Amino acid sequence: MLAQQIVNGLTIGMIYALIALGYTMVYGILKIVNFAHGDIFMMGSFFGLILIRNVGLPFVVAFALAAVLTALLGILIERLAYRRLRFSDRIVPLISAMGVSIFLANLAQKLWGSEVHTFPKVMEIKTYTIAGMTFSTVQLLIFGLSIIAMLGLHFFVNKTKIGTAMRATSISITNATLMGINTNMIIMITFAIGSALAAAAGILVSIYYDAVYPTMGYTAGLKAFTAAVLGGIGSIPGAVLGGLILGVAENLGIAYIAAKYQDIIAFCILILVLIIRPRGILGKKEINKV
Amino acid sequence: MLKIEGLTVHYGVIPAIKDLNIEVPQGKVVCLIGTNGSGKTTTLKGVSGIVKAKAGRILFEGKDLTKVDPHQIVHMGISQVPEGRGVFPDLTVLENLQLGAFIRKDKKAIKSDLEEIFSLFPRLEERKNQLSGTLSGGEQQMLAMGRALMARPKLLLLDEPSMGLAPIIVQEIFKIVRRINEEGTTVMLVEQNAKMALSVAHYGYVLETGEIVAQGTVNELKNDDMIRKIYLGIH
Ligand SMILES: Nc1ncnc2c1ncn2[C@@H]1O[C@H](COP(=O)(O)OP(=O)(O)O)[C@@H](O)[C@H]1O
Ligand SMILES: [Mg+2]
Numbered sequence: 229m230l231a232q233q234i235v236n237g238l239t240i241g242m243i244y245a246l247i248a249l250g251y252t253m254v255y256g257i258l259k260i261v262n263f264a265h266g267d268i269f270m271m272g273s274f275f276g277l278i279l280i281r282n283v284g285l286p287f288v289v290a291f292a293l294a295a296v297l298t299a300l301l302g303i304l305i306e307r308l309a310y311r312r313l314r315f316s317d318r319i320v321p322l323i324s325a326m327g328v329s330i331f332l333a334n335l336a337q338k339l340w341g342s343e344v345h346t347f348p349k350v351m352e353i354k355t356y357t358i359a360g361m362t363f364s365t366v367q368l369l370i371f372g373l374s375i376i377a378m379l380g381l382h383f384f385v386n387k388t389k390i391g392t393a394m395r396a397t398s399i400s401i402t403n404a405t406l407m408g409i410n411t412n413m414i415i416m417i418t419f420a421i422g423s424a425l426a427a428a429a430g431i432l433v434s435i436y437y438d439a440v441y442p443t444m445g446y447t448a449g450l451k452a453f454t455a456a457v458l459g460g461i462g463s464i465p466g467a468v469l470g471g472l473i474l475g476v477a478e479n480l481g482i483a484y485i486a487a488k489y490q491d492i493i494a495f496c497i498l499i500l501v502l503i504i505r506p507r508g509i510l511g512k513k514e515i516n517k518v
Numbered sequence: 519m520l521k522i523e524g525l526t527v528h529y530g531v532i533p534a535i536k537d538l539n540i541e542v543p544q545g546k547v548v549c550l551i552g553t554n555g556s557g558k559t560t561t562l563k564g565v566s567g568i569v570k571a572k573a574g575r576i577l578f579e580g581k582d583l584t585k586v587d588p589h590q591i592v593h594m595g596i597s598q599v600p601e602g603r604g605v606f607p608d609l610t611v612l613e614n615l616q617l618g619a620f621i622r623k624d625k626k627a628i629k630s631d632l633e634e635i636f637s638l639f640p641r642l643e644e645r646k647n648q649l650s651g652t653l654s655g656g657e658q659q660m661l662a663m664g665r666a667l668m669a670r671p672k673l674l675l676l677d678e679p680s681m682g683l684a685p686i687i688v689q690e691i692f693k694i695v696r697r698i699n700e701e702g703t704t705v706m707l708v709e710q711n712a713k714m715a716l717s718v719a720h721y722g723y724v725l726e727t728g729e730i731v732a733q734g735t736v737n738e739l740k741n742d743d744m745i746r747k748i749y750l751g752i753h
Contacts, residue, residue, distance in 0.1 A: 407621075408589050
């Protein structure tokens with residue numbers, strides 16, 4: 229029972245982690261919370277849904293194409309809603325982000341209606357029992373794809389030239405520019421990767437819960453934001469850790485307290501972290517830039 | 519090589535430098551000396567495009583840098599070692615040096631240049647896998663200089679390399695500045711430490727509250743009564 233709850237918690241935790249990566253990467257570079265990120269995740273789900281259900285593409289192709297389209301959406305949002313505000317007060321891009329969030333949720337409603345869409349069947353649903361724990365094929369898909377995405381990101385950020393430039397840019401845009409790095413390009417790449425990961429999370433969770441709807445980005449976005457803060461916003465391993473902890477905590481809460489408290493748990497964690505340890509588990513002390 | 523013509527930079531409405539005219543000939547070391555707040559850093563930021571010119575031109579090999587994107591200026595052959603070194607503290611020494619060569623694609627030559635930097639600064643090689651934030655101030659200065667050299671710049675801009683360092687380290691750093699110049703890199707050096715700056719430069723400018731108040735060859739400046747009194751402390 230406990231082990232099963234942990235497996236279920238880790239499954240949804242992977243989803244939170246994938247979304248949290250986008251929050252944390254954008255925050256790491258621009259020091260802004262992209263509150264439209266939950267809606268980017270929702271758009272990714274819809275892109276996946278439309279490409280499979282309406283266009284009839286095979287799952288793998290639709291998955292990749294939806295990630296690319298969502299990445300482009302992320303780039304567009306940065307260009308239109310954030311770039312000009314880069315040197316203004318922090319509250320300004322935050323307001324802009326909320327505007328984008330409201331716009332996307334309404335756009336989705338206009339385009340695809342406010343009802344809950346079911347997700348087409350993309351694979352044979354089977355379950356396997358190992359050591360008393362049950363895994364569904366969907367869960368295995370979520371684990372597999374999430375882990376591949378996270379390892380790929382880890383390799384990219386730490387071992388490639390562009391990844392190193394990205395880390396330098398998140399330390400200091402000015403000093404990165406002095407290396408000849410086109411920091412606008414790096415910021416675009418950051419939005420693209422974060423958005424593509426959100427699309428992956430969106431499609432996977434839509435298969436898992438068999439539901440796609442325009443407001444699905446709100447709670448998922450807030451929970452992933454909680455995960456990012458819990459792990460330490462700005463930290464990539466922190467986002468993964470925060471996501472997994474949150475997923476497990478929620479499932480234990482459902483099992484041992486009551487299902488109706490599921491959403492409350494995340495927000496209690498958020499408030500506790502902000503009070504006790506605002507920099508999160510792996511986050512660095514906030515250094516005031518002179 | 520570099521010709522600054524009538525450069526004016528404002529922060530808000532306040533001018534930090536006014537109508538500066540500075541020339542840096544190829545192969546030379548030109549220093550810009552002045553007290554804290556006189557506008558030295560602003561001048562170098564202007565050349566690197568980090569601050570925007572309100573008026574004037576900055577000609578590098580005939581091209582006006584005020585119309586070039588800041589990161590492209592590095593591609594054109596100008597590298598800056600910023601005030602306070604500007605190393606990336608969470609990155610290793612090696613990663614910092616590799617970022618210096620970000621604009622280059624000649625992998626083999628980058629590798630041999632790295633060896634050269636390590637022979638110039640042996641302490642960096644010993645610490646290459648260490649996070650650069652854990653280095654001492656002197657080592658960070660060496661790293662920042664080595665990193666700038668990894669771009670193979672034609673013109674190296676140095677902003678107060680002596681700042682906050684022990685005299686013996688300052689000596690060492692300036693020896694290396696001279697060596698870099700002897701190997702063919704043109705240097706524009708900004709310093710509060712006028713004595714050290716005049717010991718390596720060929721030509722110098724004196725900046726006070728954003729304006730050039732004196733200029734000349736190093737010998738002329740060293741024999742100028744005002745400079746001896748105010749900047750060199752000789753009476
Ligand atoms: N970012 C900034 N915003 C406003 N004023 C600035 C800024 N940077 C420098 N200044 C002002 O511009 C003037 C020149 O500064 P700076 O170029 O840093 O001088 P220096 O390098 O010679 O010490 C000073 O009066 C300083 O207070
Ligand atoms: Mg200065």
